[in-house]
Amino acid sequence: MDEDKVYEFLDLYRNPEQFGKPKDFDVEEEGFSESCGDNFTVYLKFDGDSIRDVHFEGSGCIISTVSISKLCSALRGRRRSSVPKMGIDDVKKLLGVKTISMSRARCATVGLDAIKLAVEKTGDE
Amino acid sequence: MNSLNVQRLRKDFPILKKKVNGHNLIYFDSAATSQKPKQVIDGIKYFYENLNSNPLRSIHYLAERATEAYSDARDKVAKFINAAPEEIVFVRNTTEAINLLSFALPLAKDDIVATTYLEHHSNLLPWFNLRNKGVMVEIVDVDKNMDLDLSYYEDMSEKTKLVTLSHESNVSGTINDAKKISRIAHKKGAMVLVDAAQSVPHLPVDVKELDVDFLAFSGHKMLGPFGIGVLYVRKSISNQLSNFLSGGEMIKSVRLNDVVYADLPNRFEAGTQNIEGAYGLGLAIDYLNAIGMRNVEKYGHALALELFEKMGQIKGLEIYGGKSRNFGAIAAFNVKGLHSHDVAYFLDKKGIAIRSGFHCAQPFVEDKLRVNGACRASLYLYNTSHEIDTFCGELKKIVNTYGRG
Numbered sequence: 001m002d003e004d005k006v007y008e009f010l011d012l013y014r015n016p017e018q019f020g021k022p023k024d025f026d027v028e029e030e031g032f033s034e035s036c037g038d039n040f041t042v043y044l045k046f047d048g049d050s051i052r053d054v055h056f057e058g059s060g061c062i063i064s065t066v067s068i069s070k071l072c073s074a075l076r077g078r079r080r081s082s083v084p085k086m087g088i089d090d091v092k093k094l095l096g097v098k099t100i101s102m103s104r105a106r107c108a109t110v111g112l113d114a115i116k117l118a119v120e121k122t123g124d125e
Numbered sequence: 126m127n128s129l130n131v132q133r134l135r136k137d138f139p140i141l142k143k144k145v146n147g148h149n150l151i152y153f154d155s156a157a158t159s160q161k162p163k164q165v166i167d168g169i170k171y172f173y174e175n176l177n178s179n180p181l182r183s184i185h186y187l188a189e190r191a192t193e194a195y196s197d198a199r200d201k202v203a204k205f206i207n208a209a210p211e212e213i214v215f216v217r218n219t220t221e222a223i224n225l226l227s228f229a230l231p232l233a234k235d236d237i238v239a240t241t242y243l244e245h246h247s248n249l250l251p252w253f254n255l256r257n258k259g260v261m262v263e264i265v266d267v268d269k270n271m272d273l274d275l276s277y278y279e280d281m282s283e284k285t286k287l288v289t290l291s292h293e294s295n296v297s298g299t300i301n302d303a304k305k306i307s308r309i310a311h312k313k314g315a316m317v318l319v320d321a322a323q324s325v326p327h328l329p330v331d332v333k334e335l336d337v338d339f340l341a342f343s344g345h346k347m348l349g350p351f352g353i354g355v356l357y358v359r360k361s362i363s364n365q366l367s368n369f370l371s372g373g374e375m376i377k378s379v380r381l382n383d384v385v386y387a388d389l390p391n392r393f394e395a396g397t398q399n400i401e402g403a404y405g406l407g408l409a410i411d412y413l414n415a416i417g418m419r420n421v422e423k424y425g426h427a428l429a430l431e432l433f434e435k436m437g438q439i440k441g442l443e444i445y446g447g448k449s450r451n452f453g454a455i456a457a458f459n460v461k462g463l464h465s466h467d468v469a470y471f472l473d474k475k476g477i478a479i480r481s482g483f484h485c486a487q488p489f490v491e492d493k494l495r496v497n498g499a500c501r502a503s504l505y506l507y508n509t510s511h512e513i514d515t516f517c518g519e520l521k522k523i524v525n526t527y528g529r530g
Binding site for chain 2: 010014034036037038039059060061062063064065104107
């Protein structure tokens with residue numbers, strides 16, 4: 001029932017932060033959820049060991065869109081080494097919820113998985 | 126809508142008494158799986174308490190009873206679709222039935238399999254898998270009303286060896302004219318497979334009248350248990366099929382260098398079968414027969430008309446079904462400005478169960494509906510007018526509160 005809180009995010013769903021393809025980025029990666037039809041692309045710009053900026057575009061449900069939007073905002077300036085360790089608990093923290101039902105777990109992580117892949121792809125530099 | 130006594134039959138479905146999130150359950154997800162009457166639920170318990178044993182093998186009392194139960198179930202299924210008992214192969218579900226055929230049919234390089242845009246992934250992927258041995262897969266298109274382009278069949282190549290189509294689409298609800306398509310396909314020398322997962326539960330299906338070669342359906346969508354499905358195989362062409370799974374009970378005699386295989390249906394039923402499932406499916410068929418499939422069809426049709434009419438009055442909805450020449454009580458839709466999962470979530474809070482997402486028909490949803498997911502309300506014989514009203518009322522509230530119509 002905790003998920004109800006997510007629906008406070010309707011404004012962010014309509015006007016998400018960090019939305020749109022930036023002019024300058026180092027890597028892009030797609031996030032897709034077969035059962036939902038969520039389809040996002042994330043764009044990352046690095047600055048040495050840290051993430052200078054993250055943007056996304058695409059569409060999905062409220063949970064997936066708000067999760068990816070909040071992740072993008074939160075990861076700006078963070079060290080890239082912090083990304084591979086992140087999981088659904090970090091997304092829950094960002095959303096301010098304690099639980100996410102099994103059927104919606106994929107919604108919450110579709111963005112994170114894409115960001116992880118993007119970081120992995122660029123490897124250690 | 127008095128072709129059946131819905132209030133009386135609802136009493137047979139214990140789950141319909143449940144409260145979900147504080148509301149009476151409204152189950153509008155029968156295209157995914159139907160609910161089960163107590164006659165089926167209690168029957169499965171009866172099976173394990175009175176008949177349980179491995180049929181077709183041992184000769185003791187219980188084995189005899191289990192063999193009888195399994196054989197009676199096959200007879201009931203056969204009669205239900207006007208086939209001969211030996212033409213009924215028990216499988217797990219429609220997916221397994223179609224996969225079985227994709228392995229068993231004599232399809233070779235340059236042969237064409239014609240499937241359609243309206244299909245569930247289970248009637249696409251088994252054929253896509255044959256591409257690696259040179260089989261070509263063609264997709265019959267649909268028009269804006271979600272009706273199949275019948276001219277494809279008139280004009281199709283002589284190389285088309287199999288025409289396969291759903292009888293009723295699980296997304297658009299379109300009921301295809303399988304009889305007409307079968308007639309054209311046979312004239313061209315192709316075999317015909319019908320995915321009847323969404324039609325057998327809802328309307329009388331007669332394989333002789335449709336004149337199809339193969340027909341597949343699942344028990345769990347027609348009041349029966351999970352894990353039991355049916356593949357009808359026209360007896361006269363069964364000798365053209367190769368084996369699928371090999372093992373116990375699909376043989377007449379096994380010597381180390383000489384194996385004689387069993388005839389239809391045993392040849393396709395290797396290993397110990399789902400006897401409980403077959404027995405339960407037989408009971409589901411008894412239940413449907415007692416109501417009468419003509420009545421089930423009439424009632425479903427009335428529900429479909431009412432559902433589409435009432436949903437049509439809600440501004441802020443996009444409705445994708447209800448336009449084809451013939452359709453069932455399956456309504457795919459979206460609330461403008463909302464993702465289907467969110468709509469399903471809001472409805473669930475009111476005790477209303479619908480499906481959302483791609484419905485295992487991603488090519489159709491993406492290419493034809495041009496959306497990344499849709500809601501789907503699918504009704505069955507235990508649903509009521511009153512439930513349609515409640516559903517539409519809640520939908521209207523969602524549109525007004527969260528939609529962007």
